[in-house]
Amino acid sequence: MSVSGLAPFDRRGHHRRVVLDALRRGGPASRAEIAAATGLSAQTVSLVADELCRDGLVKNIGRRATARGQPPIDLMLDVDGGYSIGLQIEPGGLTGVLADLGAHVRAEIVRPCKTATPEGTLPDIATLVDDLLVKAGVDRSRLWGAGIVLPGPFGAVEEAEPDSLSMAAWSREAFDAAFSAALKMPVLVDNDATAAAIGEHLLGVARDLRTFVYLYLSEGIGGGIFVDGRPLAGAWGNAGEIGRMVISEDRRGCPVTLEATASLSALRSASGASDHVTADELFAGDPRVVAAWFDAAARVLRIAIANLENIFDPETVVLGGQLPETALKDLASRLEPLPPTVSARAGRCRPRLMLGRVGRASPALGGATLPLFSGLTLQPRVVKVRQRPAARPRVPADTGPGKRR
Structure with a gap:
């Protein structure tokens, strides 16, 4: 830990996110336009853009038609550069979607399932993930992670009477680490309202x-x-x-x-x-x-x-x-x-x-936006702590390729 208590600043990762965020928000742009919009130097943008192109996250779409002078070469976010899984957990059923970097749904599966406990549902979730990949024709290596969405509140919340709308077996204990190990990918867990807000921030009126x-x-x-x-x-x-x-x-x-x-x-x-x-x-x-x-x-x-x-x-x-x-x-x-x-x-x-513009889209799509939000948007320099609180962080700052009912 640094003396200030801040997490070490990942300059390279920050610059990658700056460029990705600019292309996500503004659409196709030249290297010079990205530099002007972000404040990064032309050299930094060129180096980062080349790296992102090699990684398959950004693609060159050719020279722009202009009236005079040398036309600039435009870059754009490659929506096929990565994918994420969104899973909505509800009593008696699972909804899963596979989305690309543009948050476009490439596959969706809804099936009944016993969802009384996380550990009892994990085998069905693993099968659902495999089926989504096969249905969309996507290789597992291209997955950035999975976002699991369910009602809150999370953690050891004392209540005068049981909340019939919550799923206490899921929301009272952290299960993301076990799911991440079993599914062999980063797993983010959040409530469906926050996931929906992230979806609106990425795609809608926000x-x-x-x-x-x-x-x-x-x-x-x-x-x-x-x-x-x-x-x-x-x-x-x-x-x-x-x-x-x-x-x-x-x-x-x-x-x-x-x-x-x-x-x-x-x-x-x-x-x-x-x-x-x-x-x-x-x-x-x-x-x-x-x-x-x-x-x-x-x-x-x-x-x-x-x-x-x-x-x-x-x-x-x-x-x-x-x-x-x-x-x-x-x-x-x-x-x-x-x-x-x-x-x-x-x-x-x-x-x-x-x-909102996203409308009544499956809350699972909100879950799929969690890894995308984490990988495509700027991350704050957060304070590192020794002991993790009972309720896990919403969007971990170190997760790459981000609610309630």
């Missing part, structure tokens, strides 16, 4: 944002919080458990949470629907029940958004999740006008509330 909050509405409610371009983990890996936000009290003085009012499970309970009823079927149900849910959800979400804005001062709040697109748009319209907060200011360049 592509150019540094600080934003992603509200993930599904059976429960989670939040992905980005601060200065990085997902916020919290001391124990549970930042963003927005669904547990207390927004009122009932007649007995017991706390009422956001999740108990504005989630799909709240609508399911009010409708008397079983777990097998889909989200589309829920919103196609009794109009009076659905209208009452919209009214209640909008009322408490306006409070939640105001609190989030005053705490994090985000560039915007992104609304997404597993609601049907029409229902999500209807809910967003009912949230306006938002209450006055520190975010209500003149001269804003974007609305305070935006709908």
Whole structure:
């Protein structure tokens, strides 16, 4: 460990990520344009670009057509330069996707599975990974890693009563090291809301944002919080458990949470629907029940958004999740006008509330973005600690080729 306590700075890795991030964000560009955009010297960009081309992460797409002078040679990110696996774990089933560096899904498999414990599910996950590789025609050596997504909270969380929406056998104990050894690749574990936020940052409306909050509405409610371009983990890996936000009290003085009012499970309970009823079927149900849910959800979400804005001062709040697109748009319209907060200011360049673009894509795709985010974006110089906390880090800074319900 250095005297300052900081992890040794990986200059070469940093420069590689700078160039990859520039091409990911800006698209094809010449070496000179990359140097101008990143502040790196022309010599450094040339050396790094040549290395990335040899590694198959960047490709030369030829000279650009120009009116005069020597046309520049453009480079672009090679989406076939690497792949990642995303795995969504849910009661009774697995969803797996294989995605390329552009986060395009190359293969997807959904199958029933007993998911009571990580160790009991590992053989099925190993088989699913092999089947995804065969289906996509991808060699295992090209994998950057796997991202496993499941509901939080993580770690030894004491609760007054069991949370029926969580998967305690998975989220209470770290299993990533055992899975990494068994699958022979880096394994990152996170909650589905943070993974969805990373997906929006890589592919959606948050592509150019540094600080934003992603509200993930599904059976429960989670939040992905980005601060200065990085997902916020919290001391124990549970930042963003927005669904547990207390927004009122009932007649007995017991706390009422956001999740108990504005989630799909709240609508399911009010409708008397079983777990097998889909989200589309829920919103196609009794109009009076659905209208009452919209009214209640909008009322408490306006409070939640105001609190989030005053705490994090985000560039915007992104609304997404597993609601049907029409229902999500209807809910967003009912949230306006938002209450006055520190975010209500003149001269804003974007609305305070935006709908996510990734939509209802499988949460497994969010898992697949975890290794991509880790390898394609700039990494902070983190403080090294002697003892790992009970909840593992969201996106390890040394993983290469980055939530809740």
